Amino acid sequence: MDQIPYGYKDSDGKNTGVLFEIMNAIMHASGIGKRHTLIPSKRLGIKMISGSPVCVIVANTPDVTIQSLIAPIGYSLKMGILPRIDTGITDYKSLIGKTVAVPLGVQFDTVFHNDKRIIKVSPPQYINAIKMLKVGRVDAVAGALINLKSIAIAVGMQNKDLAAPIILTQNKMYLICSKEILKTTRQKLKETVEHLKATGEIQTILNRYLENN
Numbered sequence: 001m002d003q004i005p006y007g008y009k010d011s012d013g014k015n016t017g018v019l020f021e022i023m024n025a026i027m028h029a030s031g032i033g034k035r036h037t038l039i040p041s042k043r044l045g046i047k048m049i050s051g052s053p054v055c056v057i058v059a060n061t062p063d064v065t066i067q068s069l070i071a072p073i074g075y076s077l078k079m080g081i082l083p084r085i086d087t088g089i090t091d092y093k094s095l096i097g098k099t100v101a102v103p104l105g106v107q108f109d110t111v112f113h114n115d116k117r118i119i120k121v122s123p124p125q126y127i128n129a130i131k132m133l134k135v136g137r138v139d140a141v142a143g144a145l146i147n148l149k150s151i152a153i154a155v156g157m158q159n160k161d162l163a164a165p166i167i168l169t170q171n172k173m174y175l176i177c178s179k180e181i182l183k184t185t186r187q188k189l190k191e192t193v194e195h196l197k198a199t200g201e202i203q204t205i206l207n208r209y210l211e212n213n
Contacts, residue, residue, distance in 0.1 A: 002038035005150040018209035030192040055177040068176040071193035079108035080168040083140035098139040101129035
């Protein structure tokens with residue numbers, strides 16, 4: 001997924017990111033896969049139903065086809081609200097009357113999204129929402145917390161600028177594959193993910209990117 005911290009280009013223009021590295025480890029250990037590319041999140045779903053044999057690492061949300069699940073990678077994606085420190089937001093109740101940036105397409109909690117007591121604005125992308133947070137145009141942002149925190153740091157915000165996040169949902173992240181992947185290949189990939197978790201290789205990658213989040 002072409003999104004910080006999952007997959008992005010570093011200062012030298014090379015692809016990097018926590019899920020990018022985990023997928024590379026899976027490909028190397030299994031010997032499966034010939035090409036690894038970064039794809040914008042909105043195109044992932046289209047790619048999965050395109051008729052091509054393809055695998056991705058994403059959160060197991062209701063729109064993910066159960067038959068495509070291969071194995072969990074050992075990390076749960078937390079979705080919720082990331083407030084500025086100076087807004088007085090400490091829990092869900094304190095969101096009432098506050099302005100929250102919800103990037104277009106972000107849907108994770110029915111109660112929050114239907115709550116008319118919270119003022120919501122819809123910037124096009126995560127980066128736009130974070131920039132609004134940085135300059136004080138909104139009190140908080142909503143979405144995948146690891147994305148929000150990583151992007152906030154990338155645009156110059158510091159940990160002291162951010163309040164504790166409000167976690168509303170959690171979903172395990174899985175390696176999933178399209179139905180065009182053979183059953184024997186799926187089994188090999190599952191065994192590979194389990195092996196990389198058992199040896200600690202996946203956790204090492206997670207720690208390297210996410211230890212401050």
